[in-house]
Amino acid sequence: MGFSGELVFGRSERPLIEAPVFGGAQEDDEGGITAWWPRPGGWQMWQFHGTLPDGAEDVLRAVVEWTGAPACVASVHDSDVALVSGLEPGGDEWDVWLNLPIAAEMLDRPLAELDASVPIGARKALSWARSAGVGDGADVTVIEKVLRSQETFAEELFDTLLDRLGFPAAVDPEAG
Helix, strand or coil, rough: CCCCCEEEEEEECCCHHHCCCHCCCCCCCCCCCEECCCCCCCEEEEEEECCCCCHHHHHHHHHHHCCCCCEEEEEECCCCEEEEEEECCCCCEEEEEHHHHHHHHHHHCCCCHHHHCCCHHHHHHHHHHHCCCCCCCHHHHHHHHHHCCCCCCCCEEEEHHHHHCCCCCEEEEEEE
């Protein structure tokens, strides 16, 4: 059984887990809440096993409000598929599916229908990344390719999407 839960990505000088929306939750060694390697510039990703108590959309809005910076949430189901939603301060929310064939099956929708949404989703994701101060060198066709690709683990595909959008690479905090 793969990972099911939420990946919350945003920028803050403080740990995102300190946002009021998380109600004092703590990182734990039991695998309930874990931090991924940070990215330069204060970018962080937190992994929440299971669903967020306030729901992904409300958490996304609360994190953007608390940080004053763009953020996104990937809702992952059994590591097979993810719905990624992003928001910037004062901006519109956007979303894209990762692992389209599995999403189409899960949603009982034609794959062609989901595939047709890829170009606009890629443009919105890239616009969001640019509002975050990254993505100037990113190519929308590369983003489309990521959105149409398939990986065994949707959470790794989400990490790849962030890389291709131009966010700085994650760094092992223990590396000197």
